[in-house]
Amino acid sequence: MKKFGVASKVIFCATLVGLGFSVCGAQETLRSLAEERGRYIGAILNSEWFNNSIESQFEEIHKTQFNAVVAENEMKFDATEPNKGQFSYNKGDRMVAYAKSNKMRVRGHALAWHSQVPGWVNNIRDKQQLLAVLKNHIDNVVGHWKGEVAEWDVVNEAINDDNNHGWRSNGSVWFQTIGAEFLDSAFVWAHAADPDAELCYNDYAIEWGLGQGSKAGFVVDQVKRWKQNNIPITCVGTQTHIEISHETTPQNVRALAKALAEYDVVLNITELDIGFPKGSANNLGASDYAKQGHLYRQFMDVFLEEPNMGEFMIWGVTDAHSWLDGQQGKTQGLIYDKQYKAKPAYDSLIASLKAHPASEVKSPYKSAATQDTTAQDTTTRDTTVRDTTVKDTTVKDTTAQDTTTRDTLTTPGPVVSDTGNVSIRRGTATLTDVRMNLVGRTLSIVGASNAKVQVFDMRGRPVYSAVTSKGSVDLSAISDGLYVVRVKVGSKTLERRVALR
Ligand code: G3I
Numbered sequence: 001m002k003k004f005g006v007a008s009k010v011i012f013c014a015t016l017v018g019l020g021f022s023v024c025g026a027q028e029t030l031r032s033l034a035e036e037r038g039r040y041i042g043a044i045l046n047s048e049w050f051n052n053s054i055e056s057q058f059e060e061i062h063k064t065q066f067n068a069v070v071a072e073n074e075m076k077f078d079a080t081e082p083n084k085g086q087f088s089y090n091k092g093d094r095m096v097a098y099a100k101s102n103k104m105r106v107r108g109h110a111l112a113w114h115s116q117v118p119g120w121v122n123n124i125r126d127k128q129q130l131l132a133v134l135k136n137h138i139d140n141v142v143g144h145w146k147g148e149v150a151e152w153d154v155v156n157e158a159i160n161d162d163n164n165h166g167w168r169s170n171g172s173v174w175f176q177t178i179g180a181e182f183l184d185s186a187f188v189w190a191h192a193a194d195p196d197a198e199l200c201y202n203d204y205a206i207e208w209g210l211g212q213g214s215k216a217g218f219v220v221d222q223v224k225r226w227k228q229n230n231i232p233i234t235c236v237g238t239q240t241h242i243e244i245s246h247e248t249t250p251q252n253v254r255a256l257a258k259a260l261a262e263y264d265v266v267l268n269i270t271e272l273d274i275g276f277p278k279g280s281a282n283n284l285g286a287s288d289y290a291k292q293g294h295l296y297r298q299f300m301d302v303f304l305e306e307p308n309m310g311e312f313m314i315w316g317v318t319d320a321h322s323w324l325d326g327q328q329g330k331t332q333g334l335i336y337d338k339q340y341k342a343k344p345a346y347d348s349l350i351a352s353l354k355a356h357p358a359s360e361v362k363s364p365y366k367s368a369a370t371q372d373t374t375a376q377d378t379t380t381r382d383t384t385v386r387d388t389t390v391k392d393t394t395v396k397d398t399t400a401q402d403t404t405t406r407d408t409l410t411t412p413g414p415v416v417s418d419t420g421n422v423s424i425r426r427g428t429a430t431l432t433d434v435r436m437n438l439v440g441r442t443l444s445i446v447g448a449s450n451a452k453v454q455v456f457d458m459r460g461r462p463v464y465s466a467v468t469s470k471g472s473v474d475l476s477a478i479s480d481g482l483y484v485v486r487v488k489v490g491s492k493t494l495e496r497r498v499a500l501r
Contacts, residue, residue, distance in 0.1 A: 030065045030346075033353035037304065038363025040105050040311040041349075042068025045098070046321045050074050050091045054321065057340040061317055063102040068311055070107035070270075071095050072323075075149075076116040080141050084120050084133070087140050096148045107270070107313065108149035110156035110202065111138055112186045114172035122173045130177045135189050142193035151198035151311075153237055153270070154190045155183050159203055163213035165221070183222075184231050184482070188458050191232035202237030202270055209252040210259060216252070220259045227263045229482040230457040236260055237270035240299070241315065243330060244276050244291060250298035257306040266364045268311040269303060272296075273322065274345070275330025284332065286344075293348035296335065300352035307362035434489050438498055441476040445487055452488040457481065475500060 034041040043066050048054040050071070062069075073079055074091040081087050099106045112134060124130045142152060158175070160168040167183075169175050174182040183201075190199050201223070206216040219236055226233045238256060242249050257267040274295050276284060303309045316322040320338040324330040335345040434447040445451040445468050453473045455464035463483065466473050480501050487494040 028350065028354075030349055030353070031067045033350065034312070035067055036358040037353065037356065037361040038358075038365060039304070039309075039361065040068035040313075042066045042070065042105070042107070042311060042313045043317045044070050044072040044313075044315055045074075045095055046316065047072050047074070048321050050094065055340065058317060058321075061336065061340065063098075063104070066104065068105040068107065068313060069095060069099050070109050070313060072315075073116065075108050075141070076110060077113065077121065077137065078116045078118045081137055082118050085136070087144070089144055092145065096145060100148075105151075105311075106145075106149045107311070108142075108145060108152040108197075109270075110153035111141065111190060112154060112158075112174055112182060113156035114168060114174060115157070117173060124173065125177055127178050130173065131182070131185065134174070134178075134182060134186060138186060138189040139193050142190050142197065146194040147196065149194070149197060151200060151235065151268075152190055152194075153202040154186050154199045154233075156202045157204060158183060158201075159215045159218055161205070161215075163215075165213060165218045184226070184229070184458075187226065187231045187233055198234045198266070199232055200235040200237045200268065200270075201233060202239065204239040204241055204271075206236070206238050206256060207240045207242065207246075207249040207252050209248070210255055216256050216259075220256070220263075223260060223263050223265050227265075228480065231482070232458065233265065235266040235268055235310070237268050239271035239315075240269050240273075241271055241324075241328070241333075242274055242295075244274060244288070244295065246274075247295070250295065250302050253299065254302045254306060257302070257309055261306075261308040264308075266308050266310050267306070268309065268313065269299060270311070270313045271315040272299060272313065273315045273324060273330075273333035275324045275328065275333030278325070278329045278331045281331045289344045292333075293344035293346075296345040297348035297352045300349050301356070304352065304356040304361050308364050310364045434487070434492075434494060436485065436487050436494060436496060438475075438485075441474060441478075441500065442472050443475055443485065444472040445489075446471070448487075448489040450489070454486045454488070456484045456486065458483070 030041045043062060045062070046054060046058075049058060049062075071092060074095065079088065080092065096106055098104075121130075121133060124133060138154075142149070158168055158172070160166050160170070167175050167180050178185075187199055190197065201219065203215060203219065206214075206219055208214060208216065210216045210220065223233060223236065225231075236256075238253055240249065240253070253267070253269065260267050274292050276288065276292070280288075300312065303312050314334060316334045318336040318338060318340050319332045319334050320340070322331075322334055324333050335343055335349065337343055434445065434451070437444045437446060443453060445453070449468070449471065451468045453464070453466050453468060454462060455475065455478060457463050458481075464475065464478055478500055482497060482499055485496050485498050
């Protein structure tokens with residue numbers, strides 16, 4: 001069964017000869033096989049592509065073999081907002097146009113990341129100022145590519161490497177200046193800017209298993225908390241930059257996919273490469289490349305067998321252009337060699353795809369049969385919070401914890417528009433003579449006898465509405481979580497983010 005409507009069984013005899021293919025005629029590609037299975041396989045567009053300094057074979061292979069794309073560096077913070085309020089979209093626009101003309105899905109990488117942040121951001125030490133900067137960045141960047149970027153890495157690499165279930169502090173202006181609430185806010189703001197985009201938490205070393213103290217375990221805990229609080233996360237990205245010796249990682253990815261399925265969250269492989277130690281570069285032989293191919297195949301097997309996996313992204317096309325050699329002490333981790341010849345890893349991926357008939361591969365994407373792959377996917381996942389029994393013991397949203405009476409928001413909290421959609425802007429509660437006070441589940445309105453109280457979840461969906469009786473309302477019917485409370489007195493509105501626990 002052909003699940004995607006894109007015709008990419010390629011008739012490229014002349015072009016493909018010399019690129020690793022010897023057969024002319026209709027050629028099965030990674031892309032055609034993935035599309036038949038309702039899945040995405042992709043690779044980065046390297047910075048060299050953006051700088052027009054890459055061989056012509058690169059693009060030919062890229063658009064033939066892949067149906068998903070991500071920019072290596074060009075949608076990061078320093079690339080898109082190098083100076084405060086001055087946005088630079090040219091390179092990203094070029095990629096989006098390329099994706100559109102080749103019917104590819106676009107991943108956006110990355111909104112809130114401690115690395116590749118421009119100096120003007122790193123110098124900010126004021127929490128409110130930095131929240132406003134992050135919100136403005138997300139509003140603009142996600143808003144600019146609304147409907148064109150199908151999925152964003154909203155937060156990238158925010159967990160520390162200490163195996164202690166903690167957030168990264170060192171080197172992270174976001175955590176140091178804002179605290180952990182920057183993550184929740186980033187997801188809410190990204191959702192507000194493009195409600196149809198898939199929103200991911202992306203990290204490395206989460207392919208190392210769910211053991212005690214593991215990053216993967218922490219991710220699952222956070223996903224649970226985010227879901228409980230209606231924070232609009234829909235996917236996790238496992239970067240999966242691994243080495244040839246990391247033989248258990250495919251099965252660890254399987255375990256992570258299963259754990260995330262409990263929360264209706266998709267797991268995507270976002271940055272795969274399987275490198276050899278750099279020192280071995282001159283001694284690699286057929287058995288080494290076969291081993292590499294075997295590992296690639298195991299990842300593809302897991303990917304196709306787990307129904308909540310959607311994208312299989314490789315962090316490069318050819319060993320001629322890979323971050324590994326320059327920055328990692330690893331080498332030759334991709335599926336094409338430096339001469340653009342397909343390696344055994346390519347054949348292994350093809351073999352895995354063929355071994356999993358389309359009829360048996362489930363897609364996490366709805367209506368994959370006819371979709372234009374550049375369009376947004378509407379997922380089949382429901383967003384119901386499944387388990388509300390476990391209390392959050394890890395991250396406290398400090399804004400939400402504050403239940404004292406006040407008439408202005410101290411952080412740029414979510415504000416719910418009249419249409420019911422959450423739009424996030426700096427809170428400017430306008431009533432100076434009316435206050436709300438939340439004690440337990442009783443919300444009192446001080447200074448107005450007749451007030452309309454509405455409560456919205458973090459996706460902007462109304463969950464409660466009432467008119468005050470004796471100056472207060474009882475919110476005990478609402479499940480635990482983060483909400484926006486709106487109080488209307490006459491034509492004036494007071495809004496606050498609250499945590500109900
Ligand atoms: O922009 C300058 C350019 O002006 C200069 O000519 C050139 C000379 O070396 O350097 C350029 O900046 C480099 C940039 O890539 C663009 O080529 C940076 O020095 C270099 O550090 C940067 O490396 C990128 C790295 O992220 C930075 O963290 C890699 O290309 C990119 O592959 C890598 O990607 C990351 C993902 O975003 C997140 N996960 C890990 C992955 C691998 O590190």
